[in-house]
Amino acid sequence: MESENLALFVSQVVCVGDHAATVDCAYQVAWSINPHMRVGSVDVHRAQRQHERFTASLRRLGAEVTELPFVHGAFDSVFAKDNALLVTQQGRRRALLARPRCGERASEQAPRAHALERAGFDVSIAHGEPIEGGDIVMLPNGGGALLGYGFRSSRGAAAGLASFLGADVLPLKLRDPALYHLDTALFALNDGTLLVCPEAFTNEGLRALEAHPAVRDIAYVPREEALRFGVNLVQIGATLLVGGPAPTVAYAARARGLRLEITPLDEFQLAGGSAACLVSHVHALDAATTAAAA
Numbered sequence: 001m002e003s004e005n006l007a008l009f010v011s012q013v014v015c016v017g018d019h020a021a022t023v024d025c026a027y028q029v030a031w032s033i034n035p036h037m038r039v040g041s042v043d044v045h046r047a048q049r050q051h052e053r054f055t056a057s058l059r060r061l062g063a064e065v066t067e068l069p070f071v072h073g074a075f076d077s078v079f080a081k082d083n084a085l086l087v088t089q090q091g092r093r094r095a096l097l098a099r100p101r102c103g104e105r106a107s108e109q110a111p112r113a114h115a116l117e118r119a120g121f122d123v124s125i126a127h128g129e130p131i132e133g134g135d136i137v138m139l140p141n142g143g144g145a146l147l148g149y150g151f152r153s154s155r156g157a158a159a160g161l162a163s164f165l166g167a168d169v170l171p172l173k174l175r176d177p178a179l180y181h182l183d184t185a186l187f188a189l190n191d192g193t194l195l196v197c198p199e200a201f202t203n204e205g206l207r208a209l210e211a212h213p214a215v216r217d218i219a220y221v222p223r224e225e226a227l228r229f230g231v232n233l234v235q236i237g238a239t240l241l242v243g244g245p246a247p248t249v250a251y252a253a254r255a256r257g258l259r260l261e262i263t264p265l266d267e268f269q270l271a272g273g274s275a276a277c278l279v280s281h282v283h284a285l286d287a288a289t290t291a292a293a294a
Helices: 044-060 109-118 157-165 203-211 223-227 247-255 285-293
Strands: 007-011 064-068 084-089 092-097 121-125 136-138 145-149 169-173 186-188 193-196 217-220 234-236 239-242 259-262 280-284
Touching: 007 044, 044 064, 044 239, 064 109, 084 109, 084 157, 084 285, 092 109, 092 157, 109 121, 136 186, 145 157, 145 186, 157 169, 169 203, 193 203, 193 247, 217 247, 223 247, 239 247, 247 259, 280 285
Parallel strands: 007 064, 084 280, 092 121, 145 169, 193 217, 239 259
Antiparallel strands: 007 280, 084 092, 136 145, 186 193, 234 239
16 A cells, blocks of 8 residues: 555645735636636635635644645646646655646646745656646556546656656546546545546446456446545545545445545535645655555
8 A cells, every 4th residue: 555645735725925916816717628617606715714624634634734835827726636746766756747738727837846846856847748637546556557538638648657657557538528637537545446437438448447457446436426526535544535425435435444524625626626636645656666566
């Protein structure tokens, strides 16, 4: 098991600095680049309170949380997972900076790279094909990674991701525009169980998941629950944090000795993201390699 990924990064929700406050200084829905977004729909003060409670829950459960600055005018920068894949390997912190497909998100990347460098990461830039952190799901026990493609990331990005990780990457075609990132449709529990919304994938992709050597079991989650971000989770030890009710996921969690804890994140769901999107894990590749060899 990957040492429970207790080192996490989150983004602040508003600018913190000495410049005069403007409308560009806080999270909002200012454009529409996925089917969930409705321009002007966010109550930023409520969003701040939700984010504070969410971050407090992460820390209470044992995570070491580091805050990254909000990127002025880049409102989706609150979704810290999308910017980069973070790993540790042989005592070295490494980051693969994403290559967003949508121009609205491109302005996040340079400030994020600088912040990650200040946090001690060696930053590599994904070149060529678009790839976004929301499309990457790491598998436990040295099982490599899954890459969703079709709406944001490209299938061709799998090779660069595999090279960065030194591990196999399984590309999975996404076919539901409302489940536009892989982490809206699939979650990998630490024990190797996948929570999967089958409607998000092709039959070929589902068969590939069922046959994957790192997958212990699959629990299927209805599309309606996935659309409410029920599989967009964070796992810390025996607790799954979710941004709203998820009865099928709660049942699957109990069956595996886990508990589901709800921390409301509906203000962020208005922009198409929830718990998993708000957190960037630092994946311990050395621990994964050791577990795979055991």
